[in-house]
Amino acid sequence: MIPAQFDYVEATSVADAIRLLAEHGDEAKLLAGGHSLIPLMKLRLVTPATLIDVTHIKELSYIKEDGNNIVIGALTRHRDVEQSELVKKHLPLVAHVAGEVGDPQVRNRGTIGGSLVHGDPAADLPAAALATGATMVIAGQNGERRIAAQDFFVDFLETAVQPGEILIAIEFPKHTNAGWAYEKFVRRAMDYAIVGVALQLGTKPGVALVNMSNKPHLAESASQAIAxxxxxxxVLAVINDNTNPPEDLNATVEYRQHLARVLTQRAFATASK
Ligand SMILES: Cc1cc2nc3c(=O)[nH]c(=O)nc-3n(C[C@H](O)[C@H](O)[C@H](O)COP(=O)(O)OP(=O)(O)OC[C@H]3O[C@@H](n4cnc5c(N)ncnc54)[C@H](O)[C@@H]3O)c2cc1C
Known part of the structure; x- marks a missing residue:
């Protein structure tokens, strides 16, 4: 439970973080809230030679309105997303899902960017990003690039963020006054979802599943059917299309698929009210 030895450096700006990433190479990792990275380091599943602490980069912690988008800085904490009046008004699904992450300690430390880049198929916020059609803004030595949420999640704990790059912001299209629901099935409060369903209705609907694949999963056939x-x-007939749910002590593959159907039905009932 003690991490392997590592060096620690602090980045003071996005440009500084990119410079430090280039200087320390593939063996370096960014440290945001530390709530996914540090546990992996303690288990020695991840052994970075250098941690680049980005938590003090103030320019990456914000929530702002930009035309038809709400833009959230990558270092914005779950608690701030949950509490934001702007997010509650235009992206109620995202505000609610941020409040479903772990416990208050986790929500006060963890960041939206950290959760998305970690790319855990069992995490809550990636599903909200997929269902709402978010776009990720990534910066590196060659400038900025944008990538849609559905192309961002590549494999288990792997995203499109490349060595030397940093996720700087997430652009969410507004979903003002549209129906939404998040169904998270857990045995105990504060657990990761055994299965979860994030549903966004309105002009650009989307439905995404938690813990139903090797990566955060946009249910494309179901999203198109809703549209x-x-x-x-x-919709229920195709909700499990292209899923690849894990089998573990909590649930078999068949039980997870059953849950996905039941939770989607419940989400519809809630979102349509
Ligand atoms: C007890 C506990 C319970 C939890 N329960 C839940 C839960 O129910 N649901 C859930 O979804 N999550 C849960 N989590 C995870 C939590 O949401 C984490 O905060 C989140 O997954 C990671 O965010 P972080 O800011 O802590 O990132 P870190 O742990 O600091 O980083 C995670 C990874 O992302 C990289 N990274 C971080 N920020 C950036 C960036 N801006 N650009 C590029 N790379 C970056 C890091 O290098 C690292 O590889 C839980 C965690 C704990 C400890």
């Missing part, structure tokens, strides 16, 4: 105004039965 075409399909009946709930037709």
């Amino acid at each position: 075409k105004g399909a009946a709930i039965g037709d």
Whole structure:
């Protein structure tokens, strides 16, 4: 439970973080809230030679309105996303999901960017980013690039962020006054979801599943069916398309698929009220 030895440096700005990433190479890792990285380091599943602490980069902690988008800085803490009046008004699904992450200690330290880059299929916020059609803004030595949430999650704990790059912001299209729901099935409060369903209705609907694949999963067939105004039965018929749920002590593959259908039905009932 003690991490391997590492060097520690602090970045003071985005430019400084990019410079330090280039200087320390592939063996370096950014440290944000530390709530996923430090546990992995303690188990020695991850052994970075250098930690680049980005937590004091104030310019990456903000929530702002930008035309039809709400833009959230990557270092914004879950608690600030949950409490933001702007997010509650235009992205109620995202505000609610941020409040479902872990416990108050986790929400006060963990950051939205850290959660997305960690890319855990069992995490809550990646599903919200997929269902709402978010875009990730990534910076590196060659400048900035944007990538849609559905292309951002590459594999288990792997995202499109490359060595030398930093996620700086997430652009969410507004979903003002649209129906939404998040169904998180857990045995105990504050656990990771056994299965979760994030549903966004409105002009650009989307439904994403938690813990139903090797990466955060956008249910594309179901999202397209909702966009075409399909009946709930037709959406449920395709909700498990292209899923690859894990089998573990909590649930078999079949039970997870059953949960995905039941939770999607519940999400529809809530979102349509
Ligand atoms: C007890 C406990 C319970 C939890 N329960 C839940 C839960 O129910 N649901 C849930 O979704 N999550 C849960 N989490 C995880 C939590 O949400 C973490 O905060 C989150 O997964 C990681 O965010 P972080 O800011 O702590 O990132 P860190 O742990 O600091 O970093 C995670 C990874 O992302 C990289 N990284 C971080 N920021 C950036 C950036 N801006 N650009 C590029 N790379 C970056 C790091 O290098 C690292 O590889 C829990 C954690 C704990 C400890």
